[in-house]
Amino acid sequence: MKRVSQAKRKTIYDLAALAGTSASAVSAVLNGNWKKRRISSQLAEKIIRIADEQGYALNMQASVLRRDRSNIIGMIVPKYDNRYFGSIVERFEAMARERGLFPIITCTRRDPDLEIEAARAMLSYQVDCVIATGATDPDRITDLCAAAGVRTINLDLPGSHAPSVISDNFQGALELTRRVLANCERELGQNVPLMFVGGRGTDHNTSERVRGFRTAHHEIGITPEEDLILACGYAPEKAEQSLKVLAEKRGALPHGMFVNSTISLEGVIRWIRRSGHYSERKPQIGCFDFDPFVALLGENIEMVRQDVPKMLDAVFDIIDNRNPEQKLVEIMPIVETMA
Amino acid sequence: MKRVSQAKRKTIYDLAALAGTSASAVSAVLNGNWKKRRISSQLAEKIIRIADEQGYALNMQASVLRRDRSNIIGMIVPKYDNRYFGSIVERFEAMARERGLFPIITCTRRDPDLEIEAARAMLSYQVDCVIATGATDPDRITDLCAAAGVRTINLDLPGSHAPSVISDNFQGALELTRRVLANCERELGQNVPLMFVGGRGTDHNTSERVRGFRTAHHEIGITPEEDLILACGYAPEKAEQSLKVLAEKRGALPHGMFVNSTISLEGVIRWIRRSGHYSERKPQIGCFDFDPFVALLGENIEMVRQDVPKMLDAVFDIIDNRNPEQKLVEIMPIVETMA
DNA sequence: AATTGTTGCTTCATCGATTGAGCAAGCCCG
DNA sequence: CGGGCTTGCTCAATCGATGAAGCAACAATT
Known part of the structure; x- marks a missing residue:
C-alpha cells in the first residue's frame, strides 16, 4: 500500500x-x-x-492543520438496513457538500461503545460538528465532544445536553393508531384494543409513540391492554419471538397492531406467514416508518413516513445558527395514504 | 462554528x-x-x-501529514436506497475498522461528475485506496487516482484499469432464469419466453445477466424475444413506464419476468398493482437482488442475493495484497429458497 | 584506565498550507 | 524632490506529530 x-x-x-x-x-x-x-x-x-x-x-491534512476550522462534519448512524436511515444519510451528505462541508459518516450498529469510539475518531479528525443519529446514549457523545469544544446535534433520538431534532412521535403515533383503530372498527363493527410491537421501552421515541397509542385508544373510550405492549427491541427476530410467546400465552391475538419500525415489521410479517395465525382474516397494521415494498404488501397496512427533508433542514438551521436557542425540534411525520 | x-x-x-x-x-x-x-x-x-x-x-491531520500512509480508505457508492448497497457499506466500514483503517464513504447518486468530484475530494484527504462501487465510469476514477499514486478497486461493476470484484452475473442470471422458466412451465404446462426488466444495457452486469437470461431460454429450446428485453435503467419509474409502453404495444405481457434489481422491482410491482394487468393470474418473477420485504410479498417471486460478505473478503484480499495479480474476481450470488 | 555498549531520553527538521508582517517599486501630491 | 499611499508580491513562523540523529549517564569489558 x-x-x-x-x-x-x-x-x-x-x-x-x-x-x-x-x-x-x-x-x-x-x-x-x-x-x-x-x-x-x-x-x-x-x-x-x-x-x-x-x-x-x-493536501487537506496540511490545510486543516493550519486553519482553525476543518469544515469536516461527522454523522453517527445506527444502521443502513432501512430506508429511513438511508435517506437521512443520503440527504445529509448532499446538504453538507452544498455548504462546502466534508461529511464523514460512521455506522455504529446500535452499539454504545462503538458510538463513543466513532465519536473519538471523529474528534481526532478535527470535525467541527457531530450529528448523533438514533444514538443509544446521545449525552455521552455530547459530553465527549463538548470536552474538545465540538458541538453536537441529536437527530431521531433526543438527548438533554444538546439540541435535538426528532419526529413528532406522539402526534404521528396518535394519528397512525386512530387510523388502525378505525380500520378495525370498519371490519369488525366494534372498537377493539390494538397490540404495540417493537422498539425499546426506554427510548424517548418509543415511549412517546406508546403515549400516542394510548391516547388514541382513550379517545374512543377503550383502554389499551398493558400486556399487549411489546417493546421488545428493533430486531426482526425479537418481534417474531415476542409474538410467538404472546400467542402461546393468550391464544388469539388482537385484530390490529401498531408496529414501531419497518425493521420490526419484517419480523411481524414473517411470524404471521409462518404461524398462520391470521390465516382467516388479515390483521390491520400500522407501521411507524415507511418502505416502498411494504406499501406494496397489501392494503391492510398504514404507514407514517418520517419527514427526512424537514428534519435535515432543521439540523442545518441549527448548524448555520439560524435557530439560536431551541433545544428540541419536533417534525410531524407524513401520513402515507394508501394508493 | x-x-x-x-x-x-x-x-x-x-x-x-x-x-x-x-x-x-x-x-x-x-x-x-x-x-x-x-x-x-x-x-x-x-x-x-x-x-x-x-x-x-x-490530531490525525498532523499525524497523517507527517506519515507517508494515511490509513484512510475511501468508498464511492451510488445509493443508500436498497439493501445491497446498504450491506456493502455497513460491512466495508466494519472490515476497514478491524484493520485499523478509517473509512470515508461518499454517495454519488449515479452521477458521473459527482463520482469524479468525490474521488478528487478523497485524494485531497490523502486516502491510501479507493473502492469504486457500482461506478458509472470506473476507469475515469482509476485514472484520476493513479495520477496521484492511489490504488483503486472496482466493486459491483467492473472496470478495465483496476482489479474488479463483481457478482457472477451470468451464472446467477442463468440459475434465476431457469427457476422462473420452470415455475412458468409448472403453471402453464408449457415453456414460454420471459421478459427482462431494468438495468442499463450498456453496463457489464446487465449485459451478462441478459446473456444468462438468453442461455437459460436456449437450454430448454426456446428463443427469447428481443423486444421483451427492457434495459430501461434502474429507477422504479423507468420500469413502470417501460411496462406501460410495452403493454400498450403488445396487449398481453409474458407470464414470467426477470427483474434486474429490487429498485426496478418496485416499479414493476407498482405497475402490476395499478394496471391490473395480471389480475387473473399473478406473474412469475425472478429478481436479481434481495430484499426481505420482497421475500414476504408472495411465493411467486424468486430472488438471488449477491454475496456481499464474500465480495468484500475479495476486496480486502486485494487490499492486503493476498491476491496479487487477479484482474477480475467473480462471486457467485446466493439463490434464495422460498420459505 | 580506556574503550565499547546500553539505556533513556531530548533536539530539531520535516510534512504542506496558511497568513501576518514586511519590502520594493511605482504613483501621486504638494 | 521628499513623504505618503498603493500595488504586488515574498519571507518566515506556525499548526501538531513524527523519527533520525545525537547526547549524557552509567555498566560492562579488556
Missing part, C-alpha cells in the same frame, strides 16, 4: 517553482482569497492554469 | 509539559512504538495516565 515513488504528489511549492513565484502566492490564488492578498489576475490565471495542468490536489 | 477558546485541544506538547518530558517521548508512547524507542515503562505508564486524565485525542 506504499505510495509509488514516481507519482509523488504535487505541492504548492512545486507549482510555485513552475510558475516562478512563491508558495504563498499559489496558496492565496488556489484558496480564492488572492483578491484580498492583492495578487494580480495575470499571476492568478497563470497559477490556476499550471495547477490544472499538473493535476494538483490540495 | 468557531471553536470555544477555553476548550483548547490538548496536544502532545501539553502532555509533555505535564509529564515533565519531551513531546517526542509522548508521541512515541502514544503511538505504541516506545519499546523500539527505548522509553522506560515507568515513563510510558505515566504518560498514558496523564493522556487519559486529560482526555487527549491525537
Whole structure:
C-alpha cells in the first residue's frame, strides 16, 4: 500500500517553482482569497492554469492543520438496513457538500461503545460538528465532544445536553393508531384494543409513540391492554419471538397492531406467514416508518413516513445558527395514504 | 462554528509539559512504538495516565501529514436506497475498522461528475485506496487516482484499469432464469419466453445477466424475444413506464419476468398493482437482488442475493495484497429458497 | 584506565498550507 | 524632490506529530 515513488504528489511549492513565484502566492490564488492578498489576475490565471495542468490536489491534512476550522462534519448512524436511515444519510451528505462541508459518516450498529469510539475518531479528525443519529446514549457523545469544544446535534433520538431534532412521535403515533383503530372498527363493527410491537421501552421515541397509542385508544373510550405492549427491541427476530410467546400465552391475538419500525415489521410479517395465525382474516397494521415494498404488501397496512427533508433542514438551521436557542425540534411525520 | 477558546485541544506538547518530558517521548508512547524507542515503562505508564486524565485525542491531520500512509480508505457508492448497497457499506466500514483503517464513504447518486468530484475530494484527504462501487465510469476514477499514486478497486461493476470484484452475473442470471422458466412451465404446462426488466444495457452486469437470461431460454429450446428485453435503467419509474409502453404495444405481457434489481422491482410491482394487468393470474418473477420485504410479498417471486460478505473478503484480499495479480474476481450470488 | 555498549531520553527538521508582517517599486501630491 | 499611499508580491513562523540523529549517564569489558 506504499505510495509509488514516481507519482509523488504535487505541492504548492512545486507549482510555485513552475510558475516562478512563491508558495504563498499559489496558496492565496488556489484558496480564492488572492483578491484580498492583492495578487494580480495575470499571476492568478497563470497559477490556476499550471495547477490544472499538473493535476494538483490540495493536501487537506496540511490545510486543516493550519486553519482553525476543518469544515469536516461527522454523522453517527445506527444502521443502513432501512430506508429511513438511508435517506437521512443520503440527504445529509448532499446538504453538507452544498455548504462546502466534508461529511464523514460512521455506522455504529446500535452499539454504545462503538458510538463513543466513532465519536473519538471523529474528534481526532478535527470535525467541527457531530450529528448523533438514533444514538443509544446521545449525552455521552455530547459530553465527549463538548470536552474538545465540538458541538453536537441529536437527530431521531433526543438527548438533554444538546439540541435535538426528532419526529413528532406522539402526534404521528396518535394519528397512525386512530387510523388502525378505525380500520378495525370498519371490519369488525366494534372498537377493539390494538397490540404495540417493537422498539425499546426506554427510548424517548418509543415511549412517546406508546403515549400516542394510548391516547388514541382513550379517545374512543377503550383502554389499551398493558400486556399487549411489546417493546421488545428493533430486531426482526425479537418481534417474531415476542409474538410467538404472546400467542402461546393468550391464544388469539388482537385484530390490529401498531408496529414501531419497518425493521420490526419484517419480523411481524414473517411470524404471521409462518404461524398462520391470521390465516382467516388479515390483521390491520400500522407501521411507524415507511418502505416502498411494504406499501406494496397489501392494503391492510398504514404507514407514517418520517419527514427526512424537514428534519435535515432543521439540523442545518441549527448548524448555520439560524435557530439560536431551541433545544428540541419536533417534525410531524407524513401520513402515507394508501394508493 | 468557531471553536470555544477555553476548550483548547490538548496536544502532545501539553502532555509533555505535564509529564515533565519531551513531546517526542509522548508521541512515541502514544503511538505504541516506545519499546523500539527505548522509553522506560515507568515513563510510558505515566504518560498514558496523564493522556487519559486529560482526555487527549491525537490530531490525525498532523499525524497523517507527517506519515507517508494515511490509513484512510475511501468508498464511492451510488445509493443508500436498497439493501445491497446498504450491506456493502455497513460491512466495508466494519472490515476497514478491524484493520485499523478509517473509512470515508461518499454517495454519488449515479452521477458521473459527482463520482469524479468525490474521488478528487478523497485524494485531497490523502486516502491510501479507493473502492469504486457500482461506478458509472470506473476507469475515469482509476485514472484520476493513479495520477496521484492511489490504488483503486472496482466493486459491483467492473472496470478495465483496476482489479474488479463483481457478482457472477451470468451464472446467477442463468440459475434465476431457469427457476422462473420452470415455475412458468409448472403453471402453464408449457415453456414460454420471459421478459427482462431494468438495468442499463450498456453496463457489464446487465449485459451478462441478459446473456444468462438468453442461455437459460436456449437450454430448454426456446428463443427469447428481443423486444421483451427492457434495459430501461434502474429507477422504479423507468420500469413502470417501460411496462406501460410495452403493454400498450403488445396487449398481453409474458407470464414470467426477470427483474434486474429490487429498485426496478418496485416499479414493476407498482405497475402490476395499478394496471391490473395480471389480475387473473399473478406473474412469475425472478429478481436479481434481495430484499426481505420482497421475500414476504408472495411465493411467486424468486430472488438471488449477491454475496456481499464474500465480495468484500475479495476486496480486502486485494487490499492486503493476498491476491496479487487477479484482474477480475467473480462471486457467485446466493439463490434464495422460498420459505 | 580506556574503550565499547546500553539505556533513556531530548533536539530539531520535516510534512504542506496558511497568513501576518514586511519590502520594493511605482504613483501621486504638494 | 521628499513623504505618503498603493500595488504586488515574498519571507518566515506556525499548526501538531513524527523519527533520525545525537547526547549524557552509567555498566560492562579488556
